[in-house]
Amino acid sequence: MPKFHLSLQRETAEAGQVVEAPGVFGAIWPVTGRLSIEGNGTDAPDGTEFLQxxxxxxxxxxxxxxxxxxxxxxxPESATLLRCDEVDIEQERVLLRLDTVTFPPGAVAWRHVHPGPGIRHLLQGDLTLKADDHEVRMRAGESWFEAAHSPVRANASTDAPKTAFVRFMILPIALQGQPSIQILDSDDLEKPRLQVTRRFIDQVVRLPHGR
Incomplete structure (x- = not known):
């Protein structure tokens, strides 16, 4: 099965400075300042950009x-690298999604999976992730990887006024414009889902070296 690398970098530049982005495919999430990307014509909202x-x-x-x-x-080999994870991708065409998930205090994303791997970065707040075999607490500025079909439950802090993360996922193209979350336990299906998901980029791409 073909192997790729899913990575996240936090980059900075002074006014007028140019940084090269060599990745095959990617997405930009602006943190501070305003960016111009050579040759990119996109209508993605709030300064986000799809890169090819x-x-x-x-x-x-x-x-x-x-x-x-x-x-x-x-x-990638860079001092700006936050994390890099190897992923197996069998499909020739996939959906690349950049979105955010925002939780009010104490909200829960009930035990669930997504049908594709992705990297998340906590923008603000405090989030406890409970997998079937471990539990970890994430704080603002930290990043993590979730494999496809990997069960997890996420609990937002009751102390933070808001908890939010941005994520970049590789999904089946049939999910374009559709939610990717799959609640696993029937008892949770009728429970309130207070988190809000907002999609910024939903881009179908053909990966290099067709299968």
Missing amino acids: GRKHIRAVDSPATWLRFSLSDAA
């Missing part, structure tokens, strides 16, 4: 910071 091929990212007017998610053949 080599791009040059420039900070406009003032210093800027952004998160760059990438899907590439080779693992």
Whole structure:
């Protein structure tokens, strides 16, 4: 099965400085400042950008910071790398999704799976992740990987006014425009789901080296 690398980098640039993005496919999540991306024409909201091929990212007017998610053949080597995970992708065409999930205090994402792997980055708040065999507490600025069909329950802190993460997932193309969450336990299906998901990028791509 073909192997790819799903990675996340946090990059910065001074006003007018250019940073090269060599990834095959990717997405930009702006943190501070305003960005200009060479050759990119996109209507993605709130400054997010879908990337395909080599791009040059420039900070406009003032210093800027952004998160760059990438899907590439080779693992990136960079001091800005937050994490990199190897993924197996059998399909030639896949859906790349950039979205956010926002929780009010104490909200729960009941035990569930997603049908594709992805990297998450906690933007604010505090989130406890409970897998079937371990539990971990994530704090703002931390990142994690979830494999396809990996059961997890997420509990937002009751102390933080809001908990939110941004994620980049590789999904089946049949899910374009559709939710990817699959609640596992029938007892949870009727329980309240207070978290709000907002999709920014839903892009179908053909991966290199067709299968």
